[in-house]
Amino acid sequence: MIPAAVAVVVFALNNKDPITLNLWPFALVVEQELYLVLTAVLGVGVLLGGVVSWSGGGHMRASLRKQAYEGEVARRQLQAEHEENLKLRAEVKAMKSVMEHGSQQSSDDDGKTIEHAPSSAAPGGSAGQLIKSQNVS
Template identity: 35%
Template sequence: MKLIRRLIGLPLAVVAIVFAVANRDMVTVELWPFPWTATLPLYLLSLGTLAVGIVIGALFAWASGSHKRAQTRREKKGQERKIRTLERENQTLKTETERLAAPVEEQKSLPPAA
C-alpha cells in the first residue's frame, strides 16, 4: 500500500511543484459581498482551493458514514453481550457436568460389593 501511495503521490507532488513554479504571478481576489480583497500568488489560490475542497469532501464522506459506523457499534455491542451470555451458560453447563460426573467417578473407585 505504501508503494502505491508513493507511485501516485510522487508524480502528483511533481505536478504541483511545476504548477506552482509556473504560476507565481500575483492575482487580486475580491470576495464580492464583502469588502475584502486579497493579493496572493495564483498557485496558492488554485492549490489552496483544491485543498479546501478535498477537506470538505472528506468531511462529507466521514459524515455520510456515521450511520454505518453507529450500526456497526450496535452490532458489536450485541455480539459482545451474546458472547458473555454464552460464556456464562457454558460455565454453568461445565459446573453442572462436573457435579453430575462426580458420583460416577466415585462409584468407579469403590471396590465391588461382595
C-alpha cells in the same frame, strides 16, 4: 504522499503568474499568484469533503458500536454457558461414579445381600433397601 507533494511543488513552480480576484459582492479586488489561489481552494475542498464524509458515516459508526457491544454481550453469555456446561458435566460424571459404586452389593452377617434401591422403588417414595437371599457355598 511523496508523489502528491512533488505534484504540488511542480504545480506551484509552473503557475506563479499573478491573477486578479474580484470578490463580489464585497467589492474587494485581490491580486494573488495562481498557485496560491488554487492550492487554497483545493485544501478547502478536501477539508469540506472530509467533514461531509465523516458526518455522513455517523449512522454507520453508531451501528458498528452497537454491534460491537452486542458481540461482547454474546461472547460473555457464551463463556458463562460454557462454564455452566463444564460444571454440569462434572456433576454428571460424579453422579455416574456414585451410581456405579452404589450399585455394588454388600453382604451382611446373615448371608443376605443388601442392595440400595432408588427412592421411587421404596414404599411411600422414600429411600429403602431391598433384601435378597444369597446362596453361600
